[in-house]
Amino acid sequence: MAQQAYMAETDNGGSGPGHRHFRLRRLWDRFLTGWRGDPRVWRRGLVLAALAVVLALVMLLHSHIPNLVGNLGSLTETFLPWLGLLVPVLLVLALARRSATALLAAALPAIVWLNLFGGLFTDKAGTGGELTVATHNVNADNPDPSGTARDVAASGAEVLALEELKASAVPVYERALEPAYPYHAVVGTVGLWSKYPLSDVRAVDIRLGWERAMRATAATPEGPVAVYVAHMPSVRVKVKAGFTARQRDKSADALGEAIADEALPRVVLLGDLNGTMNDRALNAVTSQMRSTQGAAGDGFGFSWPASFPLARIDQIMVKGMEPESSWSLPRTGSDHLPVAARVRVGPATVS
Secondary structure, three states, X not given: OHHHHHHHHHHOOOOXXXXXXXXXXXXXXXXXXXXXXXXXXXXXXXXXXXHHHHHHHHHHOHHHOOOOOXXXXXXXXXXXXXXXXXXXXXXXXXXXXXXXXXXXXXXXXXXXXXXXXXXXXXXXXXXXXXXXXXXXXXXXXXXXXXXXXXXXXXXXXXXXXXXXXXXXXXXXXXXXXXXXXXXXXXXXXXXXXXXXXXXXXXXXXXXXXXXXXXXXEEEEOOEEEEEEEEEOOOOEEEOOOEEEOHHHHHHHHHHHHHHHOOXXXXXXXXXXXXXXXXXXXXHHHHOOOEEHHHHHOOOOOOOEOOOOOOEOOEEEEEEOOEEEEXXXXXXXXXXXXXXXXXXXXXXXXXX
16 A cells, blocks of 8 residues: 555655655756766866866965965965855856866865865864963944953953953943952053953054053963963955055064063963964964964854954964863954953973
8 A cells, every 4th residue: 555655646746755756866867867978078167177276276375375466365365264165156056067077176175175174163172271361352432341341251261351442441341340350451452351460561562653462471370471462453455455464464573573582481362463373474473372263162263243253363372381272252342252262371381
């Protein structure tokens, strides 16, 4: 009886699961027959295949794209992960064109992308660590600084950095954070709040002409840690000028020099660097420090813009310490997401 019902569904236009399976199987057979019986299957789609190869080369050799014209190399590296969205587009077009050549070529950028970013999708977070740190560009035009302060304090961070502090809003942040953080220092438009005593607080010259970076020593139970807070100059993408990042690049070089000259072996950098870890223009910093997101995060950890994050430009980096976990915090009244990390301070080492 069951077999008769199945046959009735498939032979008489029924709508049961047997009929749906039969239709899908027939469509698939037609699709394969069209490919097998078409002698042009390897000759079609050569342009698509070439585009796939170019995409793979751009991702694989991104560090060789010159910055001479419009900082094209840095712009590509800033949004490098998003190039992966072109892979499924190429695959769909290759299928639509019934091109075996384009289909095989589309596998090349897919492999390169997975090699570059596939590791980010494994949860590398550990359960150890003695120090939780957080950083947040609070936005000078934040409509609710008090609420933002409470939100980031709820992260439980022992050391908290804030950037883009407007002078008139600083007292609001101070009042809101005072119950959780007995120690704090503000230099220019950046500030540091800590549950541990702070000393040797000073501005860091990042060649701007005004203060957007600072350094302090936090006396943690595991020993002193040098904490740097920085807000790199903004970058823009303009039609004629391209990726305008020259001032940001100069400031990154100056910050890298300051960190290289740091006497303490354990260093943490908190801030809005207006650049990603892939951007070669930040090499003066990234070459000597580890990203907590890359070492102990889960996913890309994009932080800007808060409404639809496209890039990780807010960074937590360490030197002489081991990242244990890294995560993004819920959205506040800012256009950036706060980010936090837990690190193992341990014995002082030089990395």
